[in-house]
Amino acid sequence: MVRRYLPGAAMSAEQARDYLAGQAVLDEHALDAWHGFAVQHLADDRVIGDVGVWLASDRPGAGDVGFQFHPGYHGQGYAYEAMRLFLTYVFDSLGLSQVTAGCETANSSSWGLMERLGMRRLGETGQSLRYGLTREQWAASAD
Numbered sequence: 001m002v003r004r005y006l007p008g009a010a011m012s013a014e015q016a017r018d019y020l021a022g023q024a025v026l027d028e029h030a031l032d033a034w035h036g037f038a039v040q041h042l043a044d045d046r047v048i049g050d051v052g053v054w055l056a057s058d059r060p061g062a063g064d065v066g067f068q069f070h071p072g073y074h075g076q077g078y079a080y081e082a083m084r085l086f087l088t089y090v091f092d093s094l095g096l097s098q099v100t101a102g103c104e105t106a107n108s109s110s111w112g113l114m115e116r117l118g119m120r121r122l123g124e125t126g127q128s129l130r131y132g133l134t135r136e137q138w139a140a141s142a143d
């Protein structure tokens with residue numbers, strides 16, 4: 001059920017190994033690439049989710065972010081905490097000027113998280129919502 005609103009199928013163990021090996025050596029500024037980061041729960045010593053950003057060559061300075069968390073760790077603010085740190089990374093370290101994200105209108109957990117993060121609703125198409133946040137908006141919300 002955690003993948004209800006996500007495209008594609010879950011990875012096999014082998015695909016996951018290949019994916020992680022590729023991520024480990026990927027230049028963090030590489031374009032037309034997904035940059036994924038595992039989120040580890042320190043006390044439980046396990047990976048509970050991942051966050052990431054797609055950097056596209058036709059959208060310099062912008063990135064499309066995504067997130068997914070283990071259902072056993074929903075509703076406790078972990079995704080929010082991880083995404084706050086991740087947005088600091090994409091704006092301050094990667095130097096992006098804007099992030100965007102899309103989700104299905106029915107995925108209220110996803111757009112609820114985006115709104116808690118201060119992302120603004122940019123528009124609605126069919127069953128989908130688009131959200132965005134500029135570096136300036138992020139800086140203002142962090143004050």
Ligand SMILES: CC(C)(COP(=O)(O)OP(=O)(O)OC[C@H]1O[C@@H](n2cnc3c(N)ncnc32)[C@H](O)[C@@H]1OP(=O)(O)O)[C@@H](O)C(=O)NCCC(=O)NCCS
Pocket residue numbers: 002003005006066067068069070073074075076077078079080081102103104107109110113116
């Ligand atoms: C989208 C997703 C990551 C949101 O996870 P989440 O746990 O709801 O998000 P948050 O970390 O912001 O947690 C918010 C909830 O924790 C609660 N909470 C408890 N302690 C908290 C704290 N210290 N800080 C913030 N929130 C806290 C909030 O009240 C809120 O509860 P509510 O949902 O009952 O209102 C999750 O639903 C998911 O993985 N979905 C499947 C994958 C998916 O659809 N990804 C997006 C594709 S577009």
